[in-house]
Amino acid sequence: MKKIDKREVRAWQKFDKVHIELLEAGVELLSEKAISSLTLNSLAKYTDISKTSIYNHFNSxxxxxxxxxxxxxxxxxxxxxxxxxxxxxxxxxxxxxxxxxxxxxxxxxxxxxxxxxxxxxxxxxxxxxxxxxxxxxxxxxxxxxxxxxxxxxxxxxxxxxxxxxxxxxxxxxxxxxxxxxxxxxxxxxxx
The missing domain is CATH 1.10.357 (Tetracycline Repressor; domain 2)
Incomplete structure (x- = not known):
């Protein structure tokens, strides 16, 4: 039986939590601004999450x-x-x-x-x-x-x-x- 790596589980849980936070930030931004003003880069600025992380979450x-x-x-x-x-x-x-x-x-x-x-x-x-x-x-x-x-x-x-x-x-x-x-x-x- 394969042993579960708890670090990997925590990493996925953190990934899911950040993903939800990014989507919630997207909802906030899209509730105020026109769509043309929302990019993955503007999401990075709004959330203080690195561009690399955001691009990883959404496959660039x-x-x-x-x-x-x-x-x-x-x-x-x-x-x-x-x-x-x-x-x-x-x-x-x-x-x-x-x-x-x-x-x-x-x-x-x-x-x-x-x-x-x-x-x-x-x-x-x-x-x-x-x-x-x-x-x-x-x-x-x-x-x-x-x-x-x-x-x-x-x-x-x-x-x-x-x-x-x-x-x-x-x-x-x-x-x-x-x-x-x-x-x-x-x-x-x-x-």
Whole structure:
């Protein structure tokens, strides 16, 4: 049996801790500044962590940083969802999208920055993020096993996000689009 090197375990634990700190710093910076002003170098200045360490954390790739950041935020939302999800499967799926929309409205600058970076993240990573396994799982709870419905819901939500970020809509105009989305969602999961 191979003996576990405790120094190696501590090193990985420290690596994970620093990685989370870097992602949290990224969230802070992206909540205040336009995306063009955030680089791995500016992250190094903001955190007092060496550039070498930051480049090691993200494989010298800003795309990797943004991918990790998107996953970090998604996981944060899913934790919130898991803690507070209603028991009714139809309400669960609605609640999932409500959480996303609340984050979006409460942190518009952060979400706009992350949304714009989503398109820069490489194709394979984007597909992995877009393939909405959470929605598929929630639909399965309702007895719906249809990839086309998952795809339709995901596209409808992506279109809602696009309208939020790309058009200068009034609150009333967006509320109307939001109502339409939830009506379509209800129709899809009720049929």
């Amino acid at each position: 790739s800003p795309e990797q940083f943004y991918y990790d950041l998107i996953v970090y935020l998604r996981n944060h939302l899913l934790d919130e969802f898991t803690k507070n999800a209603p028991s009714d499967p139809r309400e669960k799926i609605k609640f999932l999208f409500e959480i996303y929309l609340k984050l979006m409205k409460d942190n518009e600058v952060l979400c706009l920055n992350v949304y714009s970076q989503y398109f820069i993240v490489n194709h394979k990573a984007r597909y992995k993020l877009f393939k909405n396994q959470v929605v598929a799982s929630l639909l399965n709870e309702m007895g719906i096993d249809d990839e086309e419905i998952v795809r339709k819901i995901s596209i409808d939500f992506a279109m809602l996000l696009n309208r939020f970020f790309m058009y200068n809509l009034s609150k009333e105009e967006f509320a109307s689009l939001e109502t339409d989305f939830f009506q379509k969602l209800n129709d899809l999961v009720s049929s």
